[in-house]
Amino acid sequence: MPNIEIHGFGVNSREITAKVAYCLKPSPVAADIVISVNSDVVHDLKWDPKPYFRIVCTDINEVNLVVDLLKPLRIDMEVLLLHAFIPH
Secondary structure (H helix, E strand, O other): OOEEEEEOOHHHHHHHHHHHHHHHOOOOOHHHOEEEEOOOOOEOOOOOEOOEEEEEEOOHHHHHHHHHHHHHHOOEEEEEEOOOOOOO
């Protein structure tokens, strides 16, 4: 289950969330994707905004697919490969 975390857009995250959902719709794993929206603010040491996506998943092939689908948005991405996801 790929989890796409959206960081650094503050209260303006609705528009980017819609764009992420649109990009991921054609994915064969779209039914398993979740989007986590964090209304945080991310900046560098000069206080320039540095929004990014964090992709968290257990399957490297799904990670690569998600990365490829999100590349057109031109937002930095961070990838965390999980050892396991344990559904209830």
